[in-house]
Amino acid sequence: MKTLDATDRKLIALLQDNARLSTVALAKAVGLSRSAVQERVHRLESAGVIAQYTVRLGSGGDPLQAWLLLRYADGFSCDDVMPLLVELPAVRTCHSVAGEIDMLVLVQADTPSMLADLRERIAAFKGIDDVTTMPVLRVTLDRGG
Missing domain, CATH: 3.30.70.920 (Lrp/AsnC effector binding domain/regulation of amino acid metabolism (RAM) domain)
Structure with a gap:
């Protein structure tokens, strides 16, 4: 895989903060088309940069x-x-x-x-x-x- 650029890093940060963001929301946040973001996320997944999507419990769960x-x-x-x-x-x-x-x-x-x-x-x-x-x-x- 090629080196991660600033857009890749921003996509990763957005997904780390909220893995449920839609492709449209990601695209708007990074200033690319939906299809360009979809391709980037797929490439990051295929390369193993994004290994999985998970749930992080917040304050709504029992402490x-x-x-x-x-x-x-x-x-x-x-x-x-x-x-x-x-x-x-x-x-x-x-x-x-x-x-x-x-x-x-x-x-x-x-x-x-x-x-x-x-x-x-x-x-x-x-x-x-x-x-x-x-x-x-x-x-x-x-x-x-």
Whole structure:
């Protein structure tokens, strides 16, 4: 296949953003005829540049939730960690608890990758010694309080 030009790259970007765009909409966006766009997309598919069309879940799907079980590093407490957690919109609930775990933190993310990034970010906080992640498979009772 020949090198991708700016129009090919724009078509790919448009399709990555919304794979359901019609050929007419693509043509209008790149300033070519419908048939020229159809040929380009077919060429990109045939060459393997476009391997498949897929669905990416947005905010309309159920978000992923996980409980993060935090242990503080020696000399640190809830007062040290909470200001950092409050700054993260994905943190839904924090419970300071007694026992081997110091804090239970309920987090929410749109994708597994976002959940992993959030977990790593919290694990890197000064004052956090260990994080155990427990993904929520199903909520069987939530009385909202």
